[in-house]
Amino acid sequence: MNVIFVGPTGVHHALIAAHIFMGDLHSNDYRFVEHYDDKEADLKGDLLYVGEDANGVKVYAFGAGANYELAPAIIADLRDLFGFSEEELVARAVSIPGNLLFYGLNYLPP
Amino acid sequence: MKIIYHCYGGSHSSVLAAALHLKMLDPARPPAFEDMMLLPYFDKTRNIDFGTIRHMGTDDLGHEVYVLGKKNMGDRCTAMIMSVARLLGVEHEVIAVNCMSRVNLFMMIGGFISRRLGWTTIGRPILFRGTRDAFRNIANLVEITRLKTMQ
Numbered sequence: 001m002n003v004i005f006v007g008p009t010g011v012h013h014a015l016i017a018a019h020i021f022m023g024d025l026h027s028n029d030y031r032f033v034e035h036y037d038d039k040e041a042d043l044k045g046d047l048l049y050v051g052e053d054a055n056g057v058k059v060y061a062f063g064a065g066a067n068y069e070l071a072p073a074i075i076a077d078l079r080d081l082f083g084f085s086e087e088e089l090v091a092r093a094v095s096i097p098g099n100l101l102f103y104g105l106n107y108l109p110p
Numbered sequence: 111m112k113i114i115y116h117c118y119g120g121s122h123s124s125v126l127a128a129a130l131h132l133k134m135l136d137p138a139r140p141p142a143f144e145d146m147m148l149l150p151y152f153d154k155t156r157n158i159d160f161g162t163i164r165h166m167g168t169d170d171l172g173h174e175v176y177v178l179g180k181k182n183m184g185d186r187c188t189a190m191i192m193s194v195a196r197l198l199g200v201e202h203e204v205i206a207v208n209c210m211s212r213v214n215l216f217m218m219i220g221g222f223i224s225r226r227l228g229w230t231t232i233g234r235p236i237l238f239r240g241t242r243d244a245f246r247n248i249a250n251l252v253e254i255t256r257l258k259t260m261q
Contacts (some may be wrong), residue, residue, distance in 0.1 A: 045189030068182035070161035
């Protein structure tokens with residue numbers, strides 16, 4: 001099975017949600033999470049492979065931009081079009097307060 | 111193969127592209143207002159249609175053609191569709207086409223007034239003007255896409 005966590009970026013709260021799901025987030029200091037705030041990885045636009053949990057579920061993070069909330073529906077439709085089921089692929093949107101402000105700030109020059 | 115044309119609302123440029131792909135319209139001649147309004151989904155989508163992949167038809171080569179409204183997801187939508195297709199092992203069976211690069215200002219303004227504000231009497235003539243202007247560009251995009259499906 002594959003699980004995709006979708007946020008405005010794939011390298012912030014979607015990534016953290018993916019690690020919480022996998023049960024391997026042992027600290028609140030996210031700076032040491034692999035790919036955290038890795039804008040280069042995010043800008044590639046590919047699914048970011050986060051890892052595999054104890055049950056063999058493969059976990060991904062994806063940044064879909066400002067309208068990230070549409071992504072799970074699109075992914076579900078695509079999955080259904082090709083005859084796959086929820087047992088094989090699930091996508092969930094991850095949001096936090098101030099989501100879009102955070103997204104905008106993320107792309108300001110340093 | 112499945113071909114997904116996507117634009118902001120899944121209501122204008124993507125529908126026009128899908129209609130051209132399916133030969134519902136003649137690529138050599140911009141459609142009349144009435145012909146455009148007869149197209150399925152054209153300027154008819156609602157808020158709940160965003161993010162829904164809708165079937166428009168099957169082309170002469172047996173490819174299924176779809177339209178999608180993805181709001182401001184931009185090229186990320188194409189990247190996401192192709193990444194998910196790769197994950198499922200079907201990347202050679204889908205093409206996602208972003209139609210936004212072929213949309214002009216009149217289409218955006220007309221589409222906004224008609225769909226977002228619901229003022230179709232004002233929005234549709236502006237949209238029609240924009241669609242006629244963008245027609246050749248959209249037809250070109252479709253031609254490129256059809257060639258890709260033949261490879």
